Amino acid sequence: MTFAQFGREHIPAIDGFISDYFTGKMASAEHRFMADFYGDILEYLNRDGKRIRPLVLMASYLGYRRRFRKTGEAVKAASVLEIMHAMLLIQDDLIDRATLRRGGPAFHLLMRDKYSSYTLNGGIGNDIAIILADIIFADSLEIISGIAAPRAVKDRFLQVFSRTYQVTAWGQLLDSLYSLSTRIAEAGDVPMLISTMKTSHYTIFYPLLMGYVLSGKNDRQEISRIREFSIPLGIAFQLRDDIQGVFASGDEIGKSADSDIREGKLTLLVQYALEALGGGERDRFMELFLREEKSDGDVGEIRGMIDASGARGRAGETHRALVGEALRKLRRLSVPPETAGVLGGLVDLIAAV
């Protein structure tokens, strides 16, 4: 089964749960303004997205659970991952001053346009985004409190859930510290750490682990095997994103094209370029890359240097090697062939650049 087929089978239940939850929130809101904001959140969540994290959780849960268990509780957990993802996207766009997301305006800009008539505070859109992120986080806990599972399973789930957003935030913190950073040339393992935390753990390992924990299992060795599969796959995923973030058009990726370059993000791709460029070229690259406002010409020149340095090629090769490693580790997981097929489908998706 391809990952897309698995998605067509399970996304309706996830999207249905999310829609029911927020529609319920709108209906039961004690005050009109709350219902309005919940409407905005639901609209944002309804934008096109790949639902990768909830699907990874579902695949894991279905692969590891004993037979005949109901899947409804896993759907709740999967939906929470998508809801929390929306929260992180809202914060990311705020931090990156991004303007577009999933084919629409970034959430803080939507809020600014909708509510700027209330106040002379020009930062109102940002302020609302910060506050609604808390509400979304708290809503997620409400959903978790309603998941029916034995106490030990529930406590373990909450622990993994907590770890997920700790590790992701640490990755985001490094990402912010090393954006437009004069320290990128001596950043060492920072871009690898960012990829491991923000993608391997956030998108692959923890969703798999949450599905595993919800299935009621708790074997250290299997958890290690899940991690060994997740790390290379996540880095490969991030490398693919890095390459697309520099060389793809905005239509393909649904957010601002060139945003990685414009924001001066220290990706693995950029680190490869820095390692490959000679003294003078490297100075020129740094000078351009650290410009807070970059012209189209600047962006084009940076893109050209990344390509000519061989970094694009190296990123592609590393990506292929990591995909191969993930496929080897996938075979070691104690999951039925059907689940191995779905996860193989995910690897295929990440393999396609």
Next chain:
Amino acid sequence: MTFAQFGREHIPAIDGFISDYFTGKMASAEHRFMADFYGDILEYLNRDGKRIRPLVLMASYLGYRRRFRKTGEAVKAASVLEIMHAMLLIQDDLIDRATLRRGGPAFHLLMRDKYSSYTLNGGIGNDIAIILADIIFADSLEIISGIAAPRAVKDRFLQVFSRTYQVTAWGQLLDSLYSLSTRIAEAGDVPMLISTMKTSHYTIFYPLLMGYVLSGKNDRQEISRIREFSIPLGIAFQLRDDIQGVFASGDEIGKSADSDIREGKLTLLVQYALEALGGGERDRFMELFLREEKSDGDVGEIRGMIDASGARGRAGETHRALVGEALRKLRRLSVPPETAGVLGGLVDLIAAV
């Protein structure tokens, strides 16, 4: 027992738990930068604070529990309230562009000063504050996952915990929409709603309810009585804060003096002034109050108008009436005399302007 005496008895366990938790996080951090940030968080939490919310939870738990239960699990929950409070203070100061908190620099300014050498991004302090707030939220869940309680109690606790930060955030959202707002003259029940959500629920009702739930009890009528005690007491608390925010000196309240006026906050006190001022005076008040940058002269004139309008007097009278109502409702709670004494001590604290 006064509330201060109750505090001296229970704060050491709460502060000890918080200190142990974050010291443990620092010791077990996989990367140096994490340990550094945890150090900053602990330092922030160690600043002088009244620990009102954790103490209210403890008083409730001790009053409602059956005899001879261990209090260690309640201490964990109480500590979480203080940790989450730090998170909200960080966000509040970011949103309000505040500079001082608990006698030190606001957290985002601390971060800006410490980490601005990393990046040309002038907003790095704000970005770090947004991200660390998520980490603190996630840490709180980790602590909750470790609270030993029957499943039903744990689920109810998580539900109340979730409601707490939903309602508080809704209050904060209204607060932001109506700061420097051209709509303050026709805001209706908004300042009352803000007080009810941000103070009655956040500081009194939910901490009491969390202690109640942790005690294993779940009686609808008693929950109603807890709410009836909490609402007037919280509004009284907010009125006291409103009055101090305009008329007290900065040293007394540990944050910037005049900040409510400078930020153009729609408090009940300001609403009383708007209701009392005649046409011309009111226009002048609005004109001054909506200035984004206020001179010391502006602030003094606003303060004088609030006083002369009779709003200060009305706020004081309302405050006294609400304190009286809270004392009457306190007698209806099914708690032993000792707990009634502690909560009476809290009322005394709030009664003193």
